[in-house]
Amino acid sequence: MNKPASVPEQFDVVVAGAGFSGLYMLYRLRQLGLSVKVLESAGDVGGTWYWNRYPGARCDIPTTDYTYSFDPELEKEWTWSEKYATQPEILEYLRFVADRHGLRSDIEFSATVTSARWDEPEKRWRITTDGGQEIRCRYYIMATGCLSMPKSPDIEGAGRFAGQVYFTSRWPHEGVDLTGQRVAVIGTGSSGIQSIPLIARQARRLTVFQRTPNFSIPAHNGPAPADRLERLAEDRDEYRDAARWSRGGVPIDPTDILGGTASEAVRRERFEAAWEQGELFGILNVFADQGVNPASNDIVAEMIREKIRSIVTDPGIAEALCPKDHYFGTKRPCLDTGYFETYNLPHVQLVDLRKQPIVSITEEGIETADESFGFDAIVYATGFDAMTGALVAADVAGRDGVSLKEKWAAGPSTYLGLMTTGFPNFFMLTGPGSPSVLSNMTVSIEQHVDWVAGCLENMRDEGLETIEPTALAEAGWNQHVQDCAAITLHPTANSWYMGANVPGKPRVFLPYIGGVNAYRQACDEVAAQGYLGFRLTGPGEDRCRDGVIRRMQPDVAMVLEFMAAAGMPPLETLSAADARALLAVTAEARPPGPEVGEVTDGVIPGPSGHLPYRLYRPAGPSEGLRPLVVYFHGGGWVLGNLDSDDPLCRDLCARSGAVVVSVNYRHAPEVRFPAAALDAFAAVQWADANAIELGGIPGQLAVAGWSAGANVAAVACQLARGAEGPHISGQLLVCPVVDSDMTRPSYTENGDGYILTTALMRWFWDHYADPADRGDPRAAPLHGNLEGLPEACIVTADFDPLRDEGVAYARALEAAGVPVRLVRARGHTHTSVTMVGVVISGAPVRAEIGEALGDFFPAP
Ligand code: FAD
Numbered sequence: 048m049n050k051p052a053s054v055p056e057q058f059d060v061v062v063a064g065a066g067f068s069g070l071y072m073l074y075r076l077r078q079l080g081l082s083v084k085v086l087e088s089a090g091d092v093g094g095t096w097y098w099n100r101y102p103g104a105r106c107d108i109p110t111t112d113y114t115y116s117f118d119p120e121l122e123k124e125w126t127w128s129e130k131y132a133t134q135p136e137i138l139e140y141l142r143f144v145a146d147r148h149g150l151r152s153d154i155e156f157s158a159t160v161t162s163a164r165w166d167e168p169e170k171r172w173r174i175t176t177d178g179g180q181e182i183r184c185r186y187y188i189m190a191t192g193c194l195s196m197p198k199s200p201d202i203e204g205a206g207r208f209a210g211q212v213y214f215t216s217r218w219p220h221e222g223v224d225l226t227g228q229r230v231a232v233i234g235t236g237s238s239g240i241q242s243i244p245l246i247a248r249q250a251r252r253l254t255v256f257q258r259t260p261n262f263s264i265p266a267h268n269g270p271a272p273a274d275r276l277e278r279l280a281e282d283r284d285e286y287r288d289a290a291r292w293s294r295g296g297v298p299i300d301p302t303d304i305l306g307g308t309a310s311e312a313v314r315r316e317r318f319e320a321a322w323e324q325g326e327l328f329g330i331l332n333v334f335a336d337q338g339v340n341p342a343s344n345d346i347v348a349e350m351i352r353e354k355i356r357s358i359v360t361d362p363g364i365a366e367a368l369c370p371k372d373h374y375f376g377t378k379r380p381c382l383d384t385g386y387f388e389t390y391n392l393p394h395v396q397l398v399d400l401r402k403q404p405i406v407s408i409t410e411e412g413i414e415t416a417d418e419s420f421g422f423d424a425i426v427y428a429t430g431f432d433a434m435t436g437a438l439v440a441a442d443v444a445g446r447d448g449v450s451l452k453e454k455w456a457a458g459p460s461t462y463l464g465l466m467t468t469g470f471p472n473f474f475m476l477t478g479p480g481s482p483s484v485l486s487n488m489t490v491s492i493e494q495h496v497d498w499v500a501g502c503l504e505n506m507r508d509e510g511l512e513t514i515e516p517t518a519l520a521e522a523g524w525n526q527h528v529q530d531c532a533a534i535t536l537h538p539t540a541n542s543w544y545m546g547a548n549v550p551g552k553p554r555v556f557l558p559y560i561g562g563v564n565a566y567r568q569a570c571d572e573v574a575a576q577g578y579l580g581f582r583l584t585g586p587g588e589d590r591c592r593d594g595v596i597r598r599m600q601p602d603v604a605m606v607l608e609f610m611a612a613a614g615m616p617p618l619e620t621l622s623a624a625d626a627r628a629l630l631a632v633t634a635e636a637r638p639p640g641p642e643v644g645e646v647t648d649g650v651i652p653g654p655s656g657h658l659p660y661r662l663y664r665p666a667g668p669s670e671g672l673r674p675l676v677v678y679f680h681g682g683g684w685v686l687g688n689l690d691s692d693d694p695l696c697r698d699l700c701a702r703s704g705a706v707v708v709s710v711n712y713r714h715a716p717e718v719r720f721p722a723a724a725l726d727a728f729a730a731v732q733w734a735d736a737n738a739i740e741l742g743g744i745p746g747q748l749a750v751a752g753w754s755a756g757a758n759v760a761a762v763a764c765q766l767a768r769g770a771e772g773p774h775i776s777g778q779l780l781v782c783p784v785v786d787s788d789m790t791r792p793s794y795t796e797n798g799d800g801y802i803l804t805t806a807l808m809r810w811f812w813d814h815y816a817d818p819a820d821r822g823d824p825r826a827a828p829l830h831g832n833l834e835g836l837p838e839a840c841i842v843t844a845d846f847d848p849l850r851d852e853g854v855a856y857a858r859a860l861e862a863a864g865v866p867v868r869l870v871r872a873r874g875h876t877h878t879s880v881t882m883v884g885v886v887i888s889g890a891p892v893r894a895e896i897g898e899a900l901g902d903f904f905p906a907p
Pocket residue numbers: 063064065066067068069086087088089093094095096097099104105106107108113158159160161190191192193194195238437441476477486487488489492
């Protein structure tokens with residue numbers, strides 16, 4: 048019953064929503080002794096499982112896992128009857144939980160929050176419901192669901208149909224009998240795919256309107272999987288903990304098999320096993336790289352398409368059901384029971400909306416570009432305004448009266464998917480920017496609820512009144528969320544994960560794809576660091592430890608973790624020979640880099656003996672001349688050779704369209720300063736003199752190098768100017784060594800833990816140059832005369848000890864009148880940008896480098 052709007056009720060906390068999230072949140076808040084009111088639009092608990100009562104509705108995560116874990120006793124008292132329980136059973140379970148913990152007494156049903164306003168002077172939220180009720184509370188928590196706001200039908204004439212209209216997401220409680228009817232289903236996402244086979248059993252004629260075919264694998268429903276049950280019985284706590292620290296919230300063994308390198312037999316075996324298992328996280332784990340590598344993804348996608356073709360007897364219909372416009376997994380894959388088989392039934396018809404789009408819904412049925420269809424009932428399985436829909440609809444306005452809708456006009460912005468700047472004491476459970484819909488949601492829900500409860504407990508214990516993320520922390524998290532998505536194939540799809548299903552919704556990747564485990568780690572660290580990135584206030588208190596919790600590119604972090612686990616000895620503890628041997632072994636396992644037109648090896652005359660070179664000619668007509676780039680490899684003047692930087696040279700060649708000549712200079716300690724620099728200069732002179740033979744356009748010559756290679760490239764430019772030639776059009780310096788001063792802040796910040804360490808830099812310098820020589824411009828070009836040097840592109844990486852000297856060189860060149868393009872490799876280390884084919888987030892940086900190289904030369 049809604050109460051009259053007289054004296055506002057007061058609670059410590061108001062929670063909107065009584066699904067999995069709201070129920071557990073209530074339980075935890077009560078444990079803290081806080082007064083709580085839960086407001087729920089529906090007539091009962093259950094959320095998703097209250098509303099989605101369509102035939103065939105089931106979970107798609109095995110119910111051994113799609114279940115609460117906070118109460119071990121609960122698990123003893125409730126046994127799931129199937130591998131994938133039906134909607135009625137899951138709803139019954141949530142009712143059982145609510146009753147067992149006496150939760151209903153704090154829940155008001157049929158009460159929708161219509162607005163929430165932050166009252167700054169009072170430090171309270173003012174909550175209003177559709178019944179006119181007003182409630183004041185210190186904390187407002189929205190547990191309103193990611194998939195709870197049905198998408199309104201965006202089809203012309205939708206209100207016109209005179210027959211029965213049903214939404215899978217609002218299915219009538221009394222059930223629907225479609226026996227003998229002519230039924231249309233619009234939509235082939237999970238809801239459509241689950242309901243279509245059962246609707247087909249009743250309908251006289253079923254017509255499915257498909258806009259995008261979807262990947263689906265058979266659920267093979269039945270008893271709960273024996274392996275999971277056994278593991279649970281053996282050690283329940285270990286199992287639940289494994290789920291909490293897994294990538295998706297379900298314990299699995301992540302494979303390290305790559306699609307491209309696996310044999311055909313292994314590919315087939317892994318795929319068939321996943322197909323037979325019938326689990327989402329199984330089919331998403333056929334290959335380690337299927338989520339990031341198009342070729343690997345296509346192997347799995349094609350095997351699924353083969354299955355579809357083998358099930359559906361009409362080849363034309365089979366083809367229409369084969370998804371081809373998105374990578375597998377970039378739209379939520381479905382689990383089905385007899386979905387594709389349904390199209391073999393004579394009374395079931397598939398209408399491919401890509402070939403004949405819907406023109407309008409009419410009074411009698413549906414009109415497409417080619418046909419008019421008459422129906423008794425239309426079922427909309429058209430999905431949800433996911434992740435932001437319910438939050439924005441509830442009209443939340445924070446400090447200064449700015450609403451979530453306004454703040455999020457260009458896409459949601461949150462810190463950890465939990466809070467948002469400008470909205471003090473406002474929490475979202477499984478909000479945008481958290482793993483939520485990409486995970487087993489019960490695990491993610493429990494993690495969010497526990498974190499919020501821990502936060503409120505801390506606030507209470509410390510006598511604090513408000514908490515709110517800082518703009519810096521929030522921007523950093525949003526960036527990290529997008530960085531994680533950008534290395535995957537996800538952003539390429541028109542999915543609801545991208546907001547692409549709702550006309551006009553900004554196209555932004557909504558959930559966090561870095562993994563449940565990585566996310567939990569970040570949230571734990573934030574709390575452990577005194578709520579890093581939050582401003583906390585209380586009487587006489589205003590504290591804020593501002594900062595960004597994750598600044599490193601996610602794939603760079605993975606490489607570092609991998610290397611740490613591999614236990615490689617620090618290079619500076621080895622002899623030069625052993626260090627070279629170790630690097631040669633690790634280089635063998637790398638991807639080769641892109642194809643180029645031609646690669647040839649040769650030697651050039653150096654100042655004292657021959658120097659080997661490798662020439663990379665871009666693909667395309669071999670006779671034409673191209674700009675020429677002389678490249679010098681990295682390795683601290685001690686390590687590296689033509690092979691070490693081969694993938695990078697291929698990449699530079701392919702991206703810039705220039706002929707790249709990589710020259711191997713003499714190394715220390717065998718030959719010390721200034722041999723490497725003199726070799727580099729000699730190589731540039733030779734390349735200039737032999738441009739045409741090398742396929743280069745005379746006069747169009749640039750130098751490039753990485754690390755110590757960038758050092759000798761920069762020195763070569765200074766020597767060429769001093770010697771009045773040759774003319775160099777540009778210098779590309781990737782993470783260059785330009786000084787021997789190790790006191791800059793980047794040495795303090797990044798001197799340990801990011802592969803190139805302070806200790807290793809010392810080792811390099813000690814091998815290369817006497818201390819007395821280290822200020823010589825031929826060792827430290829920052830100390831040289833910089834006037835009249837070629838224009839430069841300088842790349843610096845955030846986690847590089849050399850970062851600040853690269854910036855200093857750029858500033859000094861600019862001050863000397865040299866045009867400079869400074870490229871910041873955000874979230875990268877000294878080495879990661881060069882890891883072609885390994886560190887995907889390096890590709891955009893290398894694209895910029897390739898463009899800068901091209902810009903050194905006149906347009907062809
Ligand atoms: P919900 O269950 O969506 O509950 C939110 C509640 O908030 C709703 O009851 C709603 O009425 C209420 N509400 C919204 N706005 C307001 C307001 N302004 N005022 C008051 N009340 C409001 N996830 C999985 O991990 N595995 C699965 O197998 C799975 N299957 C799914 C199947 C279907 C058909 C759907 C639609 C989703 C499925 N999901 C699945 C996702 C599912 O939504 C979550 O697993 C989980 O149920 C979400 O719980 P919740 O409490 O966060 O949100």
